[in-house]
Amino acid sequence: MTGSLTVVRIENVKDIFKKKTGFSVKKDFSLENYEFQLNKLGEPLTEIFYCDSTPEYHIYLSKLSTNTIERPIYIYKDGIEEYTLGYQEIKEFKFLIDTDFTTLYIFAPKRIARPFQARLDKEDYLRCSKIIFDFSRLQELSNFITGYGTWEDSDGVITKTGKFGHGIETTIENFSMITAFYIDYSYKNKRVQLILNVEGRISTTNELTEDDLLYLYNEIKDTLVKK
Structure with missing residues (x-):
């Protein structure tokens, strides 16, 4: 990361x-x-x-x-x-x-x-x-472009399962099991890739500064953070 x-x-x-x-x-x-x-x-x-x-x-x-x-x-x-x-x-x-x-x-x-x-x-x-993110509200983010992957809790020997594919947010029926969401997001007129963890964490593989991450968190939390 x-x-x-x-x-x-x-x-x-x-x-x-x-x-x-x-x-x-x-x-x-x-x-x-x-x-x-x-x-x-x-x-x-x-x-x-x-x-x-x-x-x-x-x-x-x-x-x-x-x-x-x-x-x-x-x-x-x-x-x-x-x-x-x-x-x-x-x-x-x-x-x-x-x-x-x-x-x-x-x-x-x-x-x-x-x-x-x-x-x-x-x-x-x-x-x-x-702090818990409500992923069911992702499409309400004004700068959200698309989701392209998720990790979610699973039962048995396999404790986590991953699913990947652009537009994945439109295929999900139950958001409550998802622990991490990979999204494309518009920031400063550029497309950046963010990994949102359900426990209020943002990660990225893009070259973003700490100030960038703080700004993005404050922009996203107003929509996704459960009150």
């Missing part, structure tokens, strides 16, 4: 977010349940840095480290040294909180956004609830 934005409602937030300062989340939650396949728990850290504010948003940067990864790596210094004591990857991304402290915007893919939310929630820094 070239870009991804996850948006959730804020139910409760610690005052530390309102002090416009940096801090670290302690006693971090394991990433093992969130698609990081690791052999050993390390001591992962979530660092949060306040960056700036606008009339609409407070802007933060986060550095989220994974649990300890035990795969050996080479370190090039004076020579080549094999390092086997483990290391942690650092995922750096931006997030916004609106100035009313009611909505969180995370500019990161699902595999980063989910553990980030889980860490904040587990230590009571910030408690959130999901």
Whole structure:
């Protein structure tokens, strides 16, 4: 994915977010349940840095480290040294909180956004609830062009099924099982491809900036977000 934005409602937030300062989340939650396949728990850290504010948003940067990864790596210094004591990857991304402290915007893919939310929630820094898109209203979007694919929940061994073909939105009788919708959308007089996840997430393979994704989310949510 070239870009991804996850948006959730804020139910409760610690005052530390309102002090416009940096801090670290302690006693971090394991990433093992969130698609990081690791052999050993390390001591992962979530660092949060306040960056700036606008009339609409407070802007933060986060550095989220994974649990300890035990795969050996080479370190090039004076020579080549094999390092086997483990290391942690650092995922750096931006997030916004609106100035009313009611909505969180995370500019990161699902595999980063989910553990980030889980860490904040587990230590009571910030408690959130999901935003749900109503895909049955896609054709009401003023800049919607066509749908060309879906993923939906399924039963049995096959937990997800995918269907693809332009104009697919006209063939769907039950939208409630759909977890992701692939659409063509008109933005700045160009055709862009968006992947809308039912849990309020927008991804794209097009070259769109974070500001573009935020604008698109705000344009789409007025129609699709369930009240």
